[in-house]
Amino acid sequence: MNATSPDHDTLRLSDEPEESGEALQRWRILVVDDEQDVHLATAFALRDSLILDRELEFLHAYNGQEALNILSRESDIAVVLLDVVMQGDDDGLKVAHAIRNQLNLQELRIVLRTGHPGYAPEYQVIRDYGINDYKTKSDLSQIRLLTTLTTAIRSYQQLKIINASRRGLALIVEASGQLFERRSFESFTGRVLADMAALLGLPLAGLICVHNPGSPGFQPPHAWTITSAIGALDKRIGQPLNAINDIELTNTIEHAIRSRSTLFTDEYVVLYVSRPSEQEAVIYLHTGRPLDDIEQQLLDVFCSNIAIGLENIALFQQLQELAYSDPLCHIANRTQFVSQLDQLRAGAQGDECVLMIDVDHFSQINDALGHLIGDQLLQSITLRLRALIPQGIVLARVDVDVFALAGRAGELDIPQILAAFSRPFAVASHQLRVQVTTAAARLADTEADGLGCLKDVTIALNLAKQSARGGVMWYSPAMSRASRQRLNLLNDLESAIANRLLTVFYQPQIELSTGRVIAVEALTRWPLSDGQYVPPDQFIPLAEQSGLIIELGDWLLDNICKQIAIWRDQGFGELRVAINVSMVQFNHEGLTDLLASALRRYQIPPELIEIEITESVAMHNPEDVIARIDQLKKLGVQVAIDDFGTGFSSLAYLQRLKADRLKIDRAFIRDMGTGETSIAEMVINLGHKLGIKVLAEGVEFPAQAAILRSLGCDEAQGYLYAKPAPPGPLTVWFGETGLKV
Structure with missing residues (x-):
């Protein structure tokens, strides 16, 4: 009996395409029954039948263990026609249970056949044993057998497709994650070929070529570079596409490039990949067989991820260029230079x-x-x-x-x-x-x-x-040591200012004509835990350069005003205090407001404060300095020009500064020991001509004081009279020396 003849009930689905080739794939059916006649009858009834355009291939087992042995070693068995009762009453159910739970064959369809209707409840069996259909042997005529098998095979085929798609998509997701970690075209494309072969279960054979954007229109083969190849073409990596000595292959790839489309043949596929950056890639993969619809769809999905991956690499290379290259001069930037120094040192020969x-x-x-x-x-x-x-x-x-x-x-x-x-x-x-x-x-x-x-x-x-x-x-290494010491000193200074560890010493200023103490100069000191002091010429410039001088100046001004208030309470109400102000402090917009606030807070007459600026500060931006001094004078404080004679002051500006006092630099006082008095005399005369009092710094010997008196100098300051001291000892000194304030 021929199941495909017009005289019999047959089953060929018209909506399924016929497969090409001489040898058709077959559906494999395992018949499990302990009766030989059942095997013969089943094979006879279905001889020459086609189901979904495929012939049937029968495998035979006569007991449960034999069935399980066959299933464990054979693949692609679509349906098991399984007898319920064989050597034991429930052998078939045990086999069904083992198929699902031990062999884990979930796609395989199980049709349970029994010669004893009602032996096992149909619903319970289907529910508990993973059975797909339940038939009595007497009901399985040829037509019903074909119908049952067709339903089971269709279900098996759909499950295979779904699971193949699921596995393929899972592989694509996993492969894509690994691809996106690649940072070069060569590494990326090499991985693409391996992943595609794994996706399709094919031997590794193929190539990838890429083209960077250039002139519009079709680019000839020499404009395409083979970035990866596996198999016979692996020696062509890095060469242009036209280096391939296979005209048919080159023409096929060219066709895909020209048409910007993917080609599927019975032996190979050519995949065209377009990227948003207008860069293109073509993948040639030798398959040796035609790909089914699912495989083609999976390749389409994978190609979308490949396009994104290639775009990521292009973006990464652009970022690399921005990160390591100077965009203006097109040479290495700082980051790349540091890296190149590391490489240079690694291979250093000693004279670099x-x-x-x-x-x-x-x-x-x-x-x-x-x-x-x-x-x-x-x-x-x-x-x-x-x-x-x-x-x-x-x-x-x-x-x-x-x-x-x-x-x-x-x-x-x-x-x-x-x-x-x-x-x-x-x-x-x-x-x-x-x-x-x-x-x-x-x-x-x-x-x-x-x-x-x-x-x-x-x-x-x-x-x-x-x-x-x-x-x-x-x-020289000594430079780094000095830099580290400077940084350590800066950190310590910041901590000292924050924790109020600095202090203020005061050095008296004497009126030469009477010997009376008329003022003191405030001098910042930084004591250390061992009793030593950090020299001011070390930490003051550091504070100025770092900006800490503003915070230091704020603290100093408050501390001085508080001390003036204490001295006023002790009866020294006329004692003036001179405060050195650096260029940074003097130019700070908040200086006048800060000073006014401190005067109000401690209720101090403004004339008891004298702001000292150096001659170099006064001449830095004279117009701005004049404006700032005007603000201070309106506040009522006095102004002194320190280190006078060391710079090149303009007399016109000096007159406009309206200073209250000029301080002769100690260097000129020291020169008096050699008989040189001309500069000191000139400053004294200049000050008096302008109506400004003159104070000499660094007076250490009585002879210097005598000369200054003879020249008409108004005031003096130096070790001859007193060294800088804290407020407490200095107050005691006022009384012990009999010097009146």
């Missing part, structure tokens, strides 16, 4: 050097000519440096106007590099002459890592800008 070049007054060029000219100047400097240095020298821009070079000392010709800046740079219509300040270091003298090395050379460069502009400052 680092050179840093700072373009002096670059900001003035930007201010005067604009940033465009400034940028072009930096580019011109880059070109000139590149022309001077050999291939092995690293060139970088590590700051706005700072370049750095590193390499072997024999190749880094520092005099030649510096000489290059003696010629002007032609920028637009300008001929710009540039002066540079440089610092250099032997790599072996610096810290062991690139960042530390750059830090050390920067220390030398900063020192060069302070004292050796236009020259070369060679780094």
Whole structure:
């Protein structure tokens, strides 16, 4: 009986396509029954039948154990026709249980057949044993048998498709996560081929070629580069597409490129991958067989992830370029230079050097000519440096106007590099002459890592800008030690100010004509736990440079005003206090308000406060200084010009400053011992001509005091009279010496 003849009931589904090829795949059916006749009858009834366009292949088992053995070693069995009662009354149920729970065959369909209707409750069996259908043997005519098998096979096929899709998608998700970790086209594309082969269960054979955006339109094969290949084409990695000696393959890939589409054939697929950045990729994969619909759909999904992955790599490379390259001069930036220093040190031979070049007054060029000219100047400097240095020298821009070079000392010709800046740079219509300040270091003298090395050379460069502009400052480890000491001192100073560990000493100022104490100068002191003091010339400049001087000045002013109030209560109501104010403090907008607030808080007459500024501060921005002094004078405080004679004051400005006192610098008082009195005499006469009192600092000997009296100097201050002291001992001293306040 032929089940496919028109004379019999047959089953061929018209909505399923026929498979090509001579040998059709078969549905494998396992018949499990202890009766030989059942096996023969089943095979006879279904001979030559096609179900879903496939023939049937029968496997036979005559007891439960034999069935389980077959199922454990054979694959792709679609349906088991299983007898309930064999050697035992429930052998079939035991086999069904083992199929689901021991062999874990969930896609396999189980049709339970029994010759004893009602032996086992149908619903209970289907529920508890994973049975898909339950039939009595007497009911299984040819048509019903075909119908039952068709239903079971269709269910098996759908489950296979669903599970294959699920496994494929899971593999795609896992593979995509790993792909997105790749950071180069070569690494990424190599992984893509391996994952595709695993997805389809195919041997590794294929290639990937990519094209970066260029001119619009179709790009010829030589514009495409093979970035990865597995199998016979693996020797073509890095070569253009037209290097493949297979015209048919090249033409097929070209067709996919031209049509921007994917091609599926019986032997291979060519996948076109388009990326948002207008970069393209083509994947050729040798399959050796046609891919089914599910496999094609999985490849489409995977290609979408590949496109995203390729875009991520392109973005990562752009970020790498931004992170490690200077976008203006197209040389290494600071980050890359540090990395290159690490590499240089790893292979160091002992004579490597680092050179840093700072373009002096670059900001003035930007201010005067604009940033465009400034940028072009930096580019011109880059070109000139590149022309001077050999291939092995690293060139970088590590700051706005700072370049750095590193390499072997024999190749880094520092005099030649510096000489290059003696010629002007032609920028637009300008001929710009540039002066540079440089610092250099032997790599072996610096810290062991690139960042530390750059830090050390920067220390030398900063020192060069302070004292050796236009020259070369060679780094020494002592510079780093001094820098660390300075930083430690700064941290300690910040802590000392915050914890009120500083104190104020006072040094008396004497009226020379009467010997009377008329004022004291407030001097900040920093005591240490061992009884020593940090010299003011160490911590005061540090406070000014760091900005701590504002906080220090606020504390100092409050402390002094409080002490003036105490002295007033003790009967020293006319004692004036002179306070040194740095340039940073004097220029601070809040100085006048802060002073006024302290005077009100302690109810002090403003004339008891004298603000001292140095001559250099007074002449820094004279108009601004005059305005600030006017504010102080309106408040009622006095103003003194300290260190007078050391600068080059304009007499016109000096008259406009309306100072109350000039202080002759101690250096001129010291010179009196050699008979030199002209400068002191000039200052005294100048002050008197302008109606300003004059005070001499650093008076240590009676002879100096006598000369100053003879010259008409008004006041004096120095060790001859008293050293700076804390308020308590100084108050006692006032009474013991008989000096009247």
